[in-house]
Amino acid sequence: MMLFKLAIKNIRKSIKDYAIYFFTLILGVAIFYVFNAIESQTVLLNVTKNTLAIIDLMIDMLSGVSVFVSFILGFLIIYASRFLIKRRNKEFGIYLTLGMSKGKISKILLLETLIIGAISLVIGLIIGIFASQFMSVLVANSFEADLTHFTFVFSMKAVMKTIIYFGIMYLLVMIFNVLSINRSKLIDLFASSKKSEEVKMKNPLLCILVFIIAIIFLGYAYYKVTRGIESLTTTESIFIPIILGCISTFLIFWSLSGLILRIVMCFKNIYYKGLNSFVLRQISSKVNTMVFSMTVICLMLFVTICVLSSSLSIKNSMTSNLKSLVPVDIELSKIRNISDEDTYETDYHKMLQIDSNRTIEESLSLVDFDVNKYFKDMTTVYTYSDTYFGFDDTAGTALEKLKKEYPYYIFEASEEIMTLSDYNKVARLYGNKEYTLKDNEYLIIADYESMVKMRNIALKTKPVINLFGHTLYPKYDECQRGFVRISSNHINTGIIIVPDNVVDDKYLRSEIMLANYKASDKNEKQDIENTFLSIENNSNSNKININASTKISIYEASVGLGAMVTFIGLYLGIIFLISSAAILALKELSESTDNKIRYDILRKIGADEQQINHALLKQIAIFFTVPLILAIIHSVFGLQFCKTILITFGNEEMTKSITMTAIFLIIIYGGYFMITYYCSKNIIKNK
């Protein structure tokens, strides 16, 4: 009982020191709950089966990410508690000299951790439960589902999960605390606060040299991920700019710590103004020891900014892409003309072969689906292929070179061929560019970036192709942009467009039907979609084989995918942000404790409180902004890299998502900054 009282009193006494710790724990618990409670919120949403599948995938991924997050939080909590233990070394020293055993001190610590853990869990969960109500609006919004009735969602499963995960973390903290107490020696506990640091000045020439080298490294890394991005073809080559970036970040902090002081010292008007000289010396004395953690924090902030902004923009760009990539409501396709030698003697293959002799319209009428009743703007086109006519036959003299550069590509895969008039029909329907060809010309339509690149290399050599007994010459020396099949991304790997008289019905490969629904609004479209989907319940449905993609399903899939990426990005981004801000705050606070003596001296020689607070603010502000500034510079280039990688998802302006990221950054990072300042002010306050 006595120990319990002592523990309670200790917490109340050091509540100010614990503020950051508490804040971090509560935030951690709340965020953990919010993201794990998404599952129970999505149950209420009125969404289709497609979306539901993606939500399931998202929930699986979120719980996977949660494990990773709990590792990060675990390390953070252990780090924070070690810092707090250090601050109280003297207190434990007094207990020990009073004759308290180490076991009892450990018990006090256990109780303290238990109490703090319990309180932070309760508060964090309460905040989390309320925050998750806002989250449910966001979830509904992201999956474009109607939140018809608002209900207060409470997820017992998420609560239990949070308690278990954080319980394990607290248990680890307890073990670490007990270990550190048992290992400590009485003399160290008392002497730990009396270490005076030697002021080491680095060689300025060396600093300048290192700084220049770091800038060159960084410049090269920046170049690699932006302009030189084409050379980053293998996984290993991506690591080079990453590693260079990390090293140069460290070197920049290392050299700046030695340089800044010297530079400012040259401007005597600034240096000898108010407490500036003191502030600068404080910083340079700390930067020496903080270079490594500054580097880590800077890189974490960099990752946060990139993850948040790109994940937030993916959803927008995916959905905005759809307008141009999915111009019609439905695309149906089926394989035609399966010959006897291309099939097997099974019932299934027999069925396929029989069905391949029917047109799409005929097949659909078998299952009582009248295309004329439901569809308008129907456009039917055909593709042709020859098993023996592959990419290698279109590459001309560039084949050897391409084979060397892309050793894993299957060059023998047969090519898809379409007649010019068919393609122009599609282009007219989509509002794309129509083409003309002379009798002995061909062109290639493609929009999948890496295939376009390969094909362009081939087309540059003006390859002549022999197709169905005709000799054709390329009209253009590069691929023409375009597509036939609807999809959420640019995935057309290439269709060879030839004059109408070249093809032979013998080589007919597939039939593609594009159409819009005969509907005037969203609901009617959904009705037709449902009617179409109900084909699979028809008794004849096993007799036909048609592939279909619909605008609605593509839309749902990409909205869902975008939402998923957004949530996971948010989750990771916020946790990273909290971690880096908390580490910085704790470092700064531990410094403030050591600096109390220095601030007392300032007070004694006549600096007033305002000046002192100002100096403190400046000092903390510099420590918070320096890694942030470098992280922002990194991000300018990092985001361009992200944009290039994510180009398949579309090319959306990132301004909006960057603004969102900035808001998150200001709230969380700024919040930690403010708390750090007020706590430090409290620590150095004259008592």
Add this chain to the structure above:
Amino acid sequence: MEKLLQVQEVEKYYGNKSNLTKALNYISFEVSKGEFVAIMGASGSGKTTLLNCIATIDKVTSGHILLGNEDITKLKKNELNRFRREELGFIFQDFNLLDTLTGYENIALALSISNVPVKKIEKRVLEVAKKLNIESILNKYPYQMSGGEKQRIASARAIITNPKLVLADEPTGALDSKSSRMLLESFNELNNMLHTTILMVTHDAFSASYANRVIFIKDGKIFNELIKADKTRKEFFDEIIDVVTILGGDLNDAL
């Protein structure tokens, strides 16, 4: 001699009506310009309260304290900070130098806090450094200095602002005898060479014997006063001891 500090009928009460402590009881004395005065008394005699009132850290209950022609008991909060910075200098027992700053910067800080222009700072620091003979250690950090050097830097910082009065509260309280002597000798130097007015509070007869005049306080009132005049420090010390004996009480343990 010009009167620098006049303490006039100062009273200081602590506590409330039911439990009143008179820390200073109608105390009056004067300090002339260029004097080195020690105030002695047992713990609880009110000497530190007196110093705090003069340093404007504490407020008097009644009475007046005049520094030059300025009544410091009537200063407002903002003026107090300025007053402390510009008119007073403090010397502390443990030097109180900032370990991250060089000697030069430590001295300059006292001026830059009052926003003195850089050129003036440079001039003043070099001036004082020359007088105290510390030019060679200006660029050293405190951890590279000996105790005596640190003390000189601290003294230079105390007088760099040209304070009217330098205050020292128990400056030797926690020092070993060698460091104490060093500190007290630097007081004498400041007093003799730079004519700095010093007011020192101590309960140690040895420290007090370095002063020109010793004022004894008991129960918030002046009990006795000794003037060194032409006596040697040894003779003055014996005289102080005599008074301490009469004073009795726990001052004895100062021996």
